[in-house]
Amino acid sequence: MHTVAVLALDPVVAFDLSIPVEAFGRARLPGGSAAYDVRVCSVSGEVSAGAFTLRTPWGLDGLIGADTVVVPGQADVTVPVPGVALDALRSAAARGVRIASICVGAFALAEAGLLDGRRATTHWIGAGELARRHPLIEVDPDVLYVDEGPILTSAGAAAGLDLCLHMIRLDHGSAVAADSARLAVMPLERDGGQAQFIVHEPPAPDGASVQPLLCWLEDHLHLPLTLADIAERAALSSRTLNRRFREQTGTTPLQWLHRARLRRAQHLLETTAHPVERIAEQVGFTSPTTFRDRFKRVVGTSPARYRQAFRGGAPEPEPVGV
Missing domain, CATH: 3.40.50.880 (Class I glutamine amidotransferase (GATase) domain)
Structure with missing residues (x-):
């Protein structure tokens, strides 16, 4: 141990x-x-x-x-x-x-x-x-x-x-x-850094918390959401949503969404035998190639090699040209 x-x-x-x-x-x-x-x-x-x-x-x-x-x-x-x-x-x-x-x-x-x-x-x-x-x-x-x-x-x-x-x-x-x-009742990975906490900001107005929106996003990662879609769900303008999101999470809605999708993909790679193409679809990527590129850019390795490292077993063959 x-x-x-x-x-x-x-x-x-x-x-x-x-x-x-x-x-x-x-x-x-x-x-x-x-x-x-x-x-x-x-x-x-x-x-x-x-x-x-x-x-x-x-x-x-x-x-x-x-x-x-x-x-x-x-x-x-x-x-x-x-x-x-x-x-x-x-x-x-x-x-x-x-x-x-x-x-x-x-x-x-x-x-x-x-x-x-x-x-x-x-x-x-x-x-x-x-x-x-x-x-x-x-x-x-x-x-x-x-x-x-x-x-x-x-x-x-x-x-x-x-x-x-x-x-x-x-x-x-x-x-x-x-x-x-x-x-611990916290996200596995928080976006942003401690710079967002250095200057004390005035408290957000009543009803400004984005936590319900974050929960909704976690439940709808498979959808091809745009900033306009998220703003409509929050009943806010895109500009106000971006401002409140940055105040409370240190990042933008779309950046947060991309990271949440990759976290979900990591979980699926570790716990299921689903093909990478299916996982890409499950986390909202319309193109497996785009998914592989973004995954490798953020995580530092390909989905197949990540699965091999964290789940064990033989790696899936990498697509030609990737």
């Missing part, structure tokens, strides 16, 4: 700590068995979490044998990370362990030297300070998370859940990740 060690550094942000514990701890494989063994670790066995004190069942020895190490944020990033914790992180990285941070947990990874020469993110409030302290890091303050292979970083706390779902998807496929997302 894949073991996840969550390293709580004093003083830990309780919300950050709970995200990987709950996301990985509640993930279930198709047969119902646990997908992960989760260990909560600390340097001394006791960690301040603000309103309460946390006793951890594991010390730094919990990182030994772990497949993934997650570092939640510290409530005060000016508090030095203990040298033994930094050494434990460096040792884990040297063993090829996947290491991720939640929110300002990126500061600990940076202090350990694990982010030098890499692209990384953190909460937008701390992005400037991270870049100032560690000029060798390419800090991107606009994204929800950054996947640099063995090292992953996320933005503010909620983005930590996006990152955990991303890792679950990498480990066990989109069906398991989608179940975890539903349990």
Whole structure:
């Protein structure tokens, strides 16, 4: 079983700590068995979490044998990370362990030297300070998370859940990740980045929420919907719909629709034996060629190779010229 060690550094942000514990701890494989063994670790066995004190069942020895190490944020990033914790992180990285941070947990990874020469993110409030302290890091303050292979970083706390779902998807496929997302009552993949949250916007007017529209779109992905169709459904002008959609999702209706279609296609590729042509039709593409091109551009591989990687079995033959 894949073991996840969550390293709580004093003083830990309780919300950050709970995200990987709950996301990985509640993930279930198709047969119902646990997908992960989760260990909560600390340097001394006791960690301040603000309103309460946390006793951890594991010390730094919990990182030994772990497949993934997650570092939640510290409530005060000016508090030095203990040298033994930094050494434990460096040792884990040297063993090829996947290491991720939640929110300002990126500061600990940076202090350990694990982010030098890499692209990384953190909460937008701390992005400037991270870049100032560690000029060798390419800090991107606009994204929800950054996947640099063995090292992953996320933005503010909620983005930590996006990152955990991303890792679950990498480990066990989109069906398991989608179940975890539903349990957390959030989309498997959010469009946009944390830039949409940096400037506080006034609250949307009553009735402006696009959530019912998103649910309707999810139920009608197979239809050849246009912006005019979506605006008519929302009883809004196309311009107003675009504005409200961007305010609440960080992207446009059509961009959101395209990503939702590809997420559904990934799920179908993993869980069914339907031909790619049929899946293309099921998710609203009138042309299998267009579907293959868009899938490869966004996902980075062809539908057939994606199915082989996440479902197993022999790959379908690629069409001539694709």
